[in-house]
Amino acid sequence: MNVYDLPSKDGHFGPYGGIFVAETLISALEDLRKQYEFYRNDADFKAEFADELKHYVGRPNPIYHAKRWSEHLGGAQILLKREDLNHTGAHKINNTIGQALLAKRMGKRRIIAETGAGQHGVASATVAARYGMECVVYMGSEDVRRQATNVYRMKLLGATVIPVESGSRTLKDALNEAMRDWVTNVENTFYIIGTVAGPHPYPMMVRDFQAVIGNEAKVQMQEDYNRQPDALIACVGGGSNAIGLFYPYINDDSVRLIGVEAAGKGIDTAQHAATLSMGKPGVLHGNRTYLIQDENGQIMETHSISAGLDYPGVGPEHAWLKDCGRAEYVAITDDEALQAFHALCRFEGIMPALESSHALAYAAKYAPTLPKDSLLLVNLSGRGDKDMATVAQMSGLTL
Amino acid sequence: MFDSLKNLMQIFSGRDESHQLNRISSTFSNLQSQGRKALIPFITAGDPHPDATVLLMHQLVQSGADIIELGVPFSDPMADGPTIQRSSERALKHHINLSQVLDMVAEFRHRDTGTPVVLMGYANPIEAMGYEAFAVKAKASGVDGILIVDYPPEESVEWVQQLDRHGIDAIFLLSPTTPEARIEQVAKLAKGYIYYVSLKGVTGASHLDLQDVSAMVARLRQSITIPIGVGFGIRDGATAKAVADLADAVVVGSRIIEEIEQSPSAELLSNVGNFLHGLRKSVDGH
Numbered sequence: 001m002n003v004y005d006l007p008s009k010d011g012h013f014g015p016y017g018g019i020f021v022a023e024t025l026i027s028a029l030e031d032l033r034k035q036y037e038f039y040r041n042d043a044d045f046k047a048e049f050a051d052e053l054k055h056y057v058g059r060p061n062p063i064y065h066a067k068r069w070s071e072h073l074g075g076a077q078i079l080l081k082r083e084d085l086n087h088t089g090a091h092k093i094n095n096t097i098g099q100a101l102l103a104k105r106m107g108k109r110r111i112i113a114e115t116g117a118g119q120h121g122v123a124s125a126t127v128a129a130r131y132g133m134e135c136v137v138y139m140g141s142e143d144v145r146r147q148a149t150n151v152y153r154m155k156l157l158g159a160t161v162i163p164v165e166s167g168s169r170t171l172k173d174a175l176n177e178a179m180r181d182w183v184t185n186v187e188n189t190f191y192i193i194g195t196v197a198g199p200h201p202y203p204m205m206v207r208d209f210q211a212v213i214g215n216e217a218k219v220q221m222q223e224d225y226n227r228q229p230d231a232l233i234a235c236v237g238g239g240s241n242a243i244g245l246f247y248p249y250i251n252d253d254s255v256r257l258i259g260v261e262a263a264g265k266g267i268d269t270a271q272h273a274a275t276l277s278m279g280k281p282g283v284l285h286g287n288r289t290y291l292i293q294d295e296n297g298q299i300m301e302t303h304s305i306s307a308g309l310d311y312p313g314v315g316p317e318h319a320w321l322k323d324c325g326r327a328e329y330v331a332i333t334d335d336e337a338l339q340a341f342h343a344l345c346r347f348e349g350i351m352p353a354l355e356s357s358h359a360l361a362y363a364a365k366y367a368p369t370l371p372k373d374s375l376l377l378v379n380l381s382g383r384g385d386k387d388m389a390t391v392a393q394m395s396g397l398t399l
Numbered sequence: 400m401f402d403s404l405k406n407l408m409q410i411f412s413g414r415d416e417s418h419q420l421n422r423i424s425s426t427f428s429n430l431q432s433q434g435r436k437a438l439i440p441f442i443t444a445g446d447p448h449p450d451a452t453v454l455l456m457h458q459l460v461q462s463g464a465d466i467i468e469l470g471v472p473f474s475d476p477m478a479d480g481p482t483i484q485r486s487s488e489r490a491l492k493h494h495i496n497l498s499q500v501l502d503m504v505a506e507f508r509h510r511d512t513g514t515p516v517v518l519m520g521y522a523n524p525i526e527a528m529g530y531e532a533f534a535v536k537a538k539a540s541g542v543d544g545i546l547i548v549d550y551p552p553e554e555s556v557e558w559v560q561q562l563d564r565h566g567i568d569a570i571f572l573l574s575p576t577t578p579e580a581r582i583e584q585v586a587k588l589a590k591g592y593i594y595y596v597s598l599k600g601v602t603g604a605s606h607l608d609l610q611d612v613s614a615m616v617a618r619l620r621q622s623i624t625i626p627i628g629v630g631f632g633i634r635d636g637a638t639a640k641a642v643a644d645l646a647d648a649v650v651v652g653s654r655i656i657e658e659i660e661q662s663p664s665a666e667l668l669s670n671v672g673n674f675l676h677g678l679r680k681s682v683d684g685h
């Protein structure tokens with residue numbers, strides 16, 4: 001296999017990616033691309049990013065062997081990359097720090113972000129407070145209702161949360177509204193996109209900031225196990241935690257890459273968010289990628305128990321990794337994710353985010369088919385405190 | 400990005416410019432010979448109801464439209480403000496798709512063979528239909544040009560090739576943030592007219608700055624030889640007149656959609672007609 005060096009200079013991953021935006025944003029994206037090209041190789045920038053990850057985020061986080069759960073499942077050993085131990089409780093902060101440091105160097109004092117479950121909104125509000133910037137977060141009004149605690153967290157951190165009433169009032173509409181804000185305030189505003197989607201250079205830039213996950217894992221696996229895992233497993237909504245783990249392993253053909261999408265109530269129903277399994281290529285939110293859409297190209301509403309996976313698109317690099325066969329993508333239902341959520345609580349004393357529970361659920365299915373000396377590395381992308389109300393509700397309780 | 404634009408221009412540098420005069424260029428040359436400026440209203444196909452669209456198009460022509468921009472509704476209209484978003488949502492409630500929009504243009508052509516029709520919309524309905532299938536059907540339906548907001552020239556190689564092959568004008572946007580070098584490059588690629596987005600923002604905003612527009616249109620004229628239309632933020636006769644004095648065409652969208660939104664169905668055609676007629680008089684300086 002040739003050394004993987006995507007995206008191309010103009011932002012394409014095979015036929016995917018690109019810069020599908022209105023003219024008003026073209027020069028802002030070109031400026032961002034140039035600035036990022038410079039700073040990604042700038043020693044001061046890299047040093048500050050590494051220092052923030054160490055002292056503010058608390059990296060490196062460990063790889064934890066879920067021994068009791070692995071024994072219970074009776075097959076491969078399940079290892080967890082503990083992104084849930086990061087400051088703010090998820091992998092999202094890796095990226096918001098990177099982009100905020102870039103915004104600071106570009107002289108932009110106002111940052112905007114879109115959020116679904118609220119994790120990226122919280123991570124953006126957090127870095128805005130950390131660096132003394134103004135922060136506006138767009139959030140679908142339906143999500144504002146579902147994620148009241150995170151809305152309050154963002155407000156405590158000093159951010160303004162704007163509920164979005166258009167369309168399906170969820171993540172995709174929040175993204176539309178953030179784009180509209182950016183078009184209007186392009187001169188003083190930096191748009192921190194939370195996942196590996198959007199126009200070039202976002203999918204590449206977010207990937208690079210999240211690649212700390214896989215880079216750390218590579219070193220830790222060698223230290224702790226003297227070898228690399230047989231497979232990596234990560235949930236995929238937009239796909240930032242998965243790419244962060246996968247990317248440093250792409251040229252390492254002996255490691256399988258498995259992305260887990262949300263099958264919601266089942267991929268044979270209309271209520272799922274399994275974009276790569278069930279979608280078709282198209283153009284949305286600045287890039288060409290797989291989309292959940294009807295036969296006329298209208299974007300359809302998705303469903304997942306996990307707000308962070310409830311998105312009708314997916315990062316263009318995942319689209320390419322699927323098509324070229326380097327990564328494989330499977331889907332896990334709400335019920336299966338919920339079972340894995342409970343299992344990790346009871347066997348390991350760790351409460352995973354519902355997003356991460358999808359990756360765990362697939363590991364629970366896959367591990368028993370493998371010998372006991374196999375190693376599966378699962379990205380535990382976030383902690384589950386935020387999901388307690390949802391889980392209680394699913395169990396027929398009200399908190 | 401600009402590098403890929405240069406490649407694109409090389410591909411098209413040898414393209415055949417000798418095809419017959421189309422409706423858009425003949426409309427502009429007729430207006431020019433009369434010393435008048437083009438008035439281009441925008442409506443969304445299927446809003447407020449699919450049965451109203453062709454009637455509205457004829458009404459617009461009767462009330463002074465020179466070219467009609469017909470919006471193709473999309474679930475995620477990222478470059479549009481609330482007014483046009485709502486019009487798209489109303490149309491989608493009737494499950495209007497791209498194929499039906501083309502049927503509406505074909506029906507309009509039964510009674511009007513002269514007024515240019517330009518489609519405006521977003522990429523994904525085109526992606527779903529396929530470039531060639533779209534170009535064939537659009538030509539047969541009597542479409543003259545198309546502007547896809549999220550197809551910038553960089554991503555438009557095959558798209559423009561297909562449109563060229565079927566004699567449909569690929570219309571591109573320029574904006575206050577477009578740098579000089581890029582203006583020159585887009586100028587060589589664009590057909591029909593240039594749509595200059597008069598402000599940084601979405602459709603329906605109300606802060607067009609005439610001095611900025613004046614300065615920018617003057618800059619654009621240095622490299623652009625095709626007509627220049629100005630849109631975004633034109634809400635009344637006085638602004639329309641001022642813009643008409645600077646540019647070749649005035650595009651009005653959200654303000655017309657508001658008229659559609661607020662009209663009882665019995666008064667829909669007359670209200671829209673009266674509003675456009677007022678703009679026409681302003682643009683003509685009467």
